Amino acid sequence: MLMLLVRTIKRLQNNLWNLNNIADRNGGNRAFGLPGYKASVDYVLGRITRQDFSSFTTWTQSFTASFSQTRSLELTGPDGEEVETLALLYNPGTELPDGVTGSLVSVPVDDERGKF
Numbered sequence: 001m002l003m004l005l006v007r008t009i010k011r012l013q014n015n016l017w018n019l020n021n022i023a024d025r026n027g028g029n030r031a032f033g034l035p036g037y038k039a040s041v042d043y044v045l046g047r048i049t050r051q052d053f054s055s056f057t058t059w060t061q062s063f064t065a066s067f068s069q070t071r072s073l074e075l076t077g078p079d080g081e082e083v084e085t086l087a088l089l090y091n092p093g094t095e096l097p098d099g100v101t102g103s104l105v106s107v108p109v110d111d112e113r114g115k116f
Contacts, residue, residue, distance in 0.1 A: 018043060033067035078106070 019040060023029060026036030041060060048058050070087035077083045094100045 015047070032065065033069065075104075078104075 019030065022036055022039045022043060026034065026039060030036035030040045045058060045060065047053075048056055073085045073087050075083040075085045
């Protein structure tokens with residue numbers, strides 16, 4: 001029983017190593033919409049379609065999903081200083097000229113409590 005457990009752990013570790021290797025070869029990422037995702041799907045399908053898994057019926061289900069990626073985001077403050085920015089996930093921007101716009105407003109920050 002112990003040997004079976006050891007073999008199972010080694011196989012799981014091997015899978016984790018391979019998935020991590022896929023991420024390493026794809027900019028550290030296996031997220032949906034990026035090349036590492038497809039490579040991960042191909043890896044998993046390759047593992048479960050082997051002869052020793054012949055009792056399984058496998059397929060990939062196609063689906064439609066939105067994907068966007070912010071590659072660069074820069075903001076310069078009113079005094080020319082660089083302002084830290086973060087892109088919001090799953091909140092795509094609206095197209096101009098009728099999209100949502102707004103003025104940049106300076107908000108004082110309470111550094112001690114980390115609140116605006």
